[in-house]
Amino acid sequence: MKEALFYKKLKNKLVQCELCPHNCVIKPGERGKCRVRENQEGKLIALTYGKLATAAIDPIEKKPLYHFHPGEKAFSIATEGCNLACPFCQNHTLSQKPEEGFPVFGEIVTPRDIVDKAEETGCKIIAYTYSEPTIAYEFWLDTMKEAKKRGLLNVWVTNGFINPKPLTLLLPYLDAANIDLKGFSEEAYSMMGGKLKPVLETIKLIHDKVHIEITTLIIPEFNEQDVQDIGKFIANLNPKIPWHISRFFPHYKLKRKDPTPLEIMRKVEKTAHATGVKHIYLGNMGINHKS
Ligand code: SF4
Structure with a gap:
């Protein structure tokens, strides 16, 4: 604490x-x-400070980051908690905890312990991922400072729902981020308990300061119609920003019967290409697919 x-x-x-x-x-x-x-x-x-809920070693491509130190391992860490409440969250057992009134769960560790562990396991990158890193800001800021001092790289996997001032303070220690752009309407974001505009502001603020890649999970009838607007937004900022378009599989509260049909993914892929974004990757297709 x-x-x-x-x-x-x-x-x-x-x-x-x-x-x-x-x-x-x-x-x-x-x-x-x-x-x-x-x-x-x-x-x-x-309450998240010093409470490490999970740690694992992942390929950096799993974040997903495809254009940032390919082949490297990322020491991937998380605390409990999130500032959004997406009904399709793939990590809800972590992100939607603790329940009201319950203590924050986690192994008691210091920022230095985390960096020691990353080094011991041969990782040159620390990824703040699985749940939303913003809500453990103080813990991660100290960890990022320690990591930088020792020559490691810091990567956030984030929903981008953070205010500009804390985001700016973080930038000297941040090397890359994968930012979710989950839709392109305020209606879509209100269903997740958030707002679209601040996420767009985050992307605009950092895209020319650190390496970024964008992820959009395609859920039929929820956001497939937003693909053109998302693509235009990315292409307008920089068409070389990699864009990961992932296929939805039923999770958590969004109990659709089936994953996003492959024909919808193909249609979305075509629409995405037409926006001018140069690096488009389809994910969760069975095999990773570059187009
Ligand atoms: S403003 Fe955001 S980070 Fe702060 S308490 Fe509310 S949800 Fe949590």
Whole structure:
């Protein structure tokens, strides 16, 4: 636990978190929407600090990042929690925890322990992934500083739902990011408990400062119609930004009977190419498919 960065104290021991665009106003004894930042007697406390929920070694391509140190291993870590609530989350057992009122689960470790472990396992990259790294901001910022000092690279796999000020403070320590662009309408984002505009602002802010790749999970009737707008947005920023278009498989609360049909993926692929984005990768097709 650590006092949070980016919050302000209001009257009557209320606090306002300024880390993500929810800007939660939190009463004493309560938590923000991410359930991992708590008002303790008028101070905002980051409950995720020092609580490592999971760690694994993945190929960097699994993040997915295809144009950033291909073939390298990434020491991949996460805490519990997320600031969105996507009904199709593939990592909901981690991202949608802790449940209301429950403590944050995790092995007690320091940033230095994490970097030691990454080095011991021969990883040159640390990936902050599986759940949303933003909500463990203080823990990850310290870990990223330690990693940089020791010559390791830092990668975020993020929903991009973060305020510009904390994002800017992070940039000197960040080497690459895969950012989800899950749709291109406020309606789609409201279904996930978020907003589209701040995600677009995040992408605009960082695309020319660190290496980025974008991921869109295609869910029939939810966002297949947004592919053209997403592609145009990416191409307009830089047509060389890699774009991963993944096939949906039923998960969590979104209990569709079947995965996204392959013919929809092919149609989406054609639409995506027509937008001018140069590097398009279809994922979850059975085999990784470059087009
Ligand atoms: S990080 Fe959590 S507490 Fe802070 S504004 Fe976002 S959801 Fe609310």
